[in-house]
Amino acid sequence: MAVSATLAAHQVVEQRRRAGLPVLPLSFGQAGVPVHPLLVEALAGAATRNDYGPPAGDPALLEAAADWWSRRGLPTVPEQMVSAPGSKALLFATLYAVGGDVVLPRPSWVSYAPQVRLAGANVLSVPTRPGEGGVPDPDLLEKAVRGADRPVRAVVVTLPDNPTGLLPSPDSVRRLCALARELDLTIISDEIYRDLVYPGAELVSPAELAPERTVVTTGLSKNLALGGWRLGVARFPQGRLHDTVLTIGSELWSCPTRPVEAAAALAFGEPPELRSYVVRAAEVYRRINTAVARRFAAAGAEVTLPHASFYCYPDLSPRLSGLTGPQAAARLLGDHGVAVLPGVEFGEEESSLRFRVATGQLTGRTDEQRRTVLDASDPLEVPWVAESLEHLSGALDAFLR
């Protein structure tokens, strides 16, 4: 098993930069806004917290996160939750605790399949419906689970989705929930991009429709761009799963990082300054991400305009043949300085010419640049954003000519 594809791609981009070569960084799923000063203050104020805390998380954090979910239509009490250094750790602990084979949507985020294998289970890869993301096509899921020769116990869904930036239709979520009941599957709903849904798009969480069997995870890595602070929270249904994951956490990470918990309690409490900061960030991502998707469409790619986050997932097959996805990605980077990840990293065939395009880093390389983009009346007119878009169009025209 290799280092996570998205982290490895980031290293390649950094190497090119160090060598003085031009590069458009569209391979790494990193958010692109500075840390809000209120969070810096909260973290600094808690720096002397050097004790081990409660394994599920500090009571103030759990209470704030429970209210955060309750405000989003999922009534929650602190006893339902476990927090950890990142939601990635919680996803793995949950997969391990549930046991059995796991259905993943195709495409889906790079880390789910390796996590399932690390937990000793097999993946059933089930395509999403065209134009949707994050939820396997319910008809195909039913067939795959009924035909499986080993027990299948869980399905992972991503709302909104990475890599596609899309939401599933409410109908797909309803069908998924009904089938999960019939087939006795636990639904693990990764909702880390939930606050980056664009206006007009509708997110229906499986936890609303199948609350007795849905685990929801979230964190601060995307909405507030705190990936390196490592903080995630999982919300469990009634039952033993919460306690099993808590036991696993107590043996693996002991407790979340104490100073970060203090900042996280503030973040989940959503004072107006932070709430409007996330809304503004989502709007900036929407503008840039949609513009990037349109540039791909203009170059002849097939792409559904994203519903959320800073990802889009164009298909270059209408304009490209004779190369595998990894070969095409290597050419795009080597010859045209554009770094994207091929669909094979998200569970597709090697031959797939769909690519995950991550646009979060187009806001700039420094905090000063990122602040300028956040404050701009039109983010697309900020010079380095406009230059990136031009670089992309030029590269695609030359590559697909």
Ligand SMILES: Cc1ncc(COP(=O)(O)O)c(C=O)c1O
């Ligand atoms: C779908 C998805 N889930 C989880 C994560 C990781 O979250 P965390 O930083 O909370 O571990 C990412 C980060 O790229 C992601 O895209």
